Amino acid sequence: MNNGKYADACQKFQRVANVDSGSSLLVQRSSGLATELKEVIKERKIFLKAYKKAKMLSENYEYTASNTKLAVILGYGSINESYYRDVYNNSKKLKEYNDRILRSLGYTVDDDSTDANKTRSQKYSKNTKQDVFSGISDSAASAAESKLTDAQVKQARKDLKAQGLNEKAFTDEQVRQVILRAKHEGKSVKQVADEFK
Template sequence: MKRWIWIVITLVIALSIGGYAFARHSQNEKLYTDAMQRGSLQISNKNYTAAETAYTNALKRKPNDEKASTILNQTQSFMSANDLFKDREFANAKSGYQSVANTKSGSELLKNRAQSQLTLIKTIQSNIKKYDAIYNQALNETGEGKYAESNSTLDKIFSDKSIKQSYYKDVLQKAEKLRDKNNSALNGSSSSTSNDFESSNSSSNSNTTNNPNVAPNKNASLTSSEKKAAANYKGSNEYTVTPSQKEINGKEITASQIASARKQISAAGIDSNAMSDQDVRNVIKGAHNSNESIGKYVKAHY
């Protein structure tokens, strides 16, 4: 009789433990599913920080879940690319969006948005290249004392319907600054303005090989390689960038790092003399963010 009672008690305990474990598992599955659905909804609403939190919570329920881990990483990459885009670091943002677009088994919505951003960046970079070519022509004309001709050239920038967009803020500011110098010269202080302008260019750009978009002093002569570098230059003025654009993880990119990167860029078949120091910094940052060597990165993006 006693043995029978113990058997019943044992069965009751076993069933209770099993039922508790099953209920706990079911609850955990429900919380995981809810978190995944919430993450998807937040991506749809463009609330990426909330989506990041949701997928993090999903991983707490299933620490090794590949789906949640993949979309979490994809979301974080998209957020990082968005930050770079807002800072007008278009080359680095492009790498980030490309990573999002290439993610397998991730969010299709994030892929589509990344592709749209890549298309937009392509347009922006094309326009910047066009504006820089116009600005460099105007800069040379100012250096030669042709202030009216320089203003006429700059009008091609000011009359473009896209120039007022925030993407081109740096280009617009330097064009307006050059126009102001031209106007000062045309209004009667041509000699002093010209000398001040050339002196400013000389002090801010002692090496025209590394900064070929800045017009040299009109009395200085260029070597054939320097002229080639100036003609081939497609970057932006490094003196208009923010401090963060000269750093990696909060540490400033040193001159020795830039010099080393130039050697690697040249070894990859790219003319590093046609790049400003900031262009080289962008390559260093892009390679770092993509976990690629400088040679591999520059071949793919330049």
């Protein structure tokens, strides 16, 4: 059972539980463990499916949606049991990754508790005052910004306006940062600016 072979263990417990002439205590314990393992197998399938979906969402840059899926796993009352340890550890790592990305994009990620047995609540709020290009050191960002021409900034403002965004809401420095982040992430200027409007 400790090796993660839950289905095999469940069958063995079920065999012991079905013995007619066996010790009643042993039969009772085996029956209880067989029932528990059936539940574990069912829950693991649900958790693995949720984790797979959360990972796919994260890979598609949908970090908030990914964290919502992970909340199903991390908020489960018995998630700290050894049966779920691998799923719990993978989910926790993915959530930490998502949170790190969200913070670098200017979102505030509030985690009400690190205890998985308590209800989790995550609030994401946009922080436009935070540096748009926070994933790179200040000196590297400054060097890259200085290489951008005024014509590039003007063109980016035109692109933002054409896409229906208020280009005047951004300072020249912020527009430069948006351009650099768009290049760095392989996105359009509008996609990056949308994240911070």
